[in-house]
Amino acid sequence: MGSQANLRLASIKDHLFPTSVPRSHGVAVLQTADRFGFKIEPKVRHAIYESSPIVALESTIITHGMPYPQNVQTAKEVESIIVGYGAVPATIAILKGVPCIGLSEDDLEELGRNGSSFTKTARRDISHVVGYSKSILNR
Template sequence: MSLNKYLDVAPEVAQAIADHKPVVALESTIISHGMPYPQNVETALKVESIIRENGAVPATIAILGGRLKAGLSPEEIEYLGKKGHDVAKASRRDIAVLAARGADGATTVTTTMMIAHMAGIQVFATGGIGGVHRGAETTMDISADLEELAQTPVMVVCAGAKSILDLGLTLEYLETHGVPVIGYGTKELPAFYTRKSGFAVDYEIDTPADLAAAFHASLEMGLRGGMLVTNPIPEEYSMDPDVINKAIDEAVAQAEAQGIHGKETTPFLLAKVKDLTGGDSLDSNIQLVFNNARLAARTAAELVKL
């Protein structure tokens, strides 16, 4: 028995895969948990159009009515956006129960990678990955995204790890699991809202063609796991590191005081940071997602040539 029994690939996406055309996967947690309505729906549809403008077919991924979906209609995106936090945030551990119940789930980086791989999609654009949370040496709070990167052969294009995390420990964890961390045009890990973190990436690569060549070599060698491409937020949308770091420190302190933990941590911190920055962090978040979608589409277009 295969997970594919539960998988629905949208006709346009299935046709593109069959014709060896570029496809880019997109997650749905950003729609239901990452932004308020209607900005979430507007952003999701705009990301899909950016991917089309750059020569690829978008495949937004979610779980709807217990079905694993690779490719959503505008109506399905609207549905997820309106339901918001009423939709379960679905990681690897949640898939079986949601499928059995015929329930809905917004896919995280982990589940988007899983479903993309099942459908035959090799490139995925997101905002930022999860990682090792601050204080993880006592809480053991480490995102399942890192484990998925270690075992599922999908290229993930992001703006680095969310700066609410412990970036140094996140890089250490990825290194232990053999996941290459690539800086697109940078030797330094971007920190989501800002272009710099003070931590070095494994390799700097400067063109979509070279990104595609590196990932193609990994696939040809049969290496287990994915490849993480970190793409710095465009300079004009980058936030002042002092402002964002002060907001993050305050948000982390509030989360601890309120006993927030587990899968609630990231949505709580991102919402709190948005409030503390007067909405500037949300504007930056949207722009970095657009930037990652462009790079992912161009890389997917190069990958299908190999």
């Protein structure tokens, strides 16, 4: 029984701390995202291609968690901290029916200024919102 546990732990370790990830994996992820109409911010796209660490962030705090401009300032500070640790931040939102992975400064500003006009959504609602080209938040 102990050896089975060790094998499982070794397998998990390989997933969490891979010694190398083939570049073809990142290319496949990007091709799939492009095929399904995702908008991937260039820094996030590069990180996927290079198999660099990425931290996904909710956009809810920007739109419903704090008042403007504190919300945008906080989002930028959090992203800066992530960059300081060597990862790439990727705030997730759906804007005008397009799933966005990583947001530009203009996107963050739009979310911050118009927060109350955005609707929070759950995974079950994504296809409906994308189909109707609405702007929502990923939750």
